[in-house]
Amino acid sequence: MRSWILIPAENDKAIAAAAGSGAGAIVIDLARPLAPGLQAAARMAASAWLRAHREQVVAERRFERWARIPGLDTADWREALGAAMEGSPHGIVLANCRGAEDIRQLASVLYEMEDRLGLAANITRIIPQLGSRPVDALAIGRLADDLHPRVSGLTWDAIGLARAIGARRLRGPGGRWSDPLAHVRAQVVLIAHARGIDAIEHPFRDVQDADTGRRVAETARADGFTGMVAVHPAQVPWINSAFAPLESELSEAFRIVAAFRADPDAPFLVVGDRRVERSELQRARRLLGED
Incomplete structure (x- = not known):
């Protein structure tokens, strides 16, 4: 899957337009911090959208439906997961994943929910978002030998890590990632390829700067990533283009x-x-x- 578009669950207009974005996967974002009232409404909207698009997506295979949930160290991750699973998504993106134990715990809860909802066992895949904090970044290497079978891809959190270490920049001269971020990024690519799964690049968030965005996507593909996250429909075409396979x-x-x-x-x-x-x-x- 080349393009993954992240849609805020509280943005009704964005959710309504998501199906026409052209992305290979649409990820409804339930991990964003919101006021309790807005959070409940966002969960309802996400669940409704996932349910509404289930049959037509299965029939036409136009895009996959995913949901992003908060890290397992938060108080409301189960509520977010429950809302998403009511719509039987293709998979769950786990924000702020701390490592293999978080993945195992999520997989166990998914198994219970699949059984309760009458879904096939182990049908729901997992993509952990790695490296949000220094201690989590140091644990990434262990996944090379301890990766749950549900995991179908890896992605990472450049902004979360930069904030956690007090970094004043994401990139240095020439647009290169700063050293701590580059270390996490490299591990994600290497482990993904070692395990034969997708490596998904962190999004480029300056929607207005399409030229730089294209270069970032092309660099990610050249570095071995198999896809990239978009945060706006306008980014999807150039992500799809950058990750299109060459004839060779x-x-x-x-x-x-x-x-x-x-x-x-x-x-x-x-x-x-x-x-x-x-x-x-x-x-x-x-x-x-x-x-």
């Missing part, structure tokens, strides 16, 4: 899939002039739309 990438993916289809038990194969590990097979299939 599609051709190589086809050769990799064909080679492993001919020798399905091989731990690695020589494709063209290079050795290809089995871990690359899933990425090739995803690129061809076969995942």
Whole structure:
């Protein structure tokens, strides 16, 4: 999935227009702090939208429906999750994820909710938003060996981490991420590819600066990210363009899939002039739309 658009759950107009955004995944954001009255209304709106679009999305496969919930250290994450699950989303983005234990706890609650709602077990996927705080950033590496099967992608929180460490900038000279943020970003890409799942870039929030936004998206794709978060529908076309596969990438993916289809038990194969590990097979299939 190339583009993921994050829609504030309290913004009725944005929610109504979300289906026409062109994004591969629409994420209704229930993690934003709101007054209690507004929070309850936002949950109702999110649940209603997810339910309303369930059947037509299943039939047409135009976009996936996700919800972002607060971290498990907050008082109302279960209420947000319950509202989202009433609409049987494709998955949950977990804000401020502290590590593997948070993912396991969320997965356990999801299993109970799926059973109660009559959904297939383990159908709801998880994408943790990592690195919001220094201690969480230091724990990311452990996910390489301890990642729950429900996790289908990883993303990260540049702004949260910058605030937590008192950083005065996100990027340094030449637009490069500052060192602490670059460290988190690199881990997200490496672990995602090591586990054969999506790596989703942090959003570019200056909606008015489309030129810089395009360069940021192109850089993310060049660095190995498989998709990027948008915060406005205007960003979706250039994210989709930046992450569109090249003909050479599609051709190589086809050769990799064909080679492993001919020798399905091989731990690695020589494709063209290079050795290809089995871990690359899933990425090739995803690129061809076969995942």
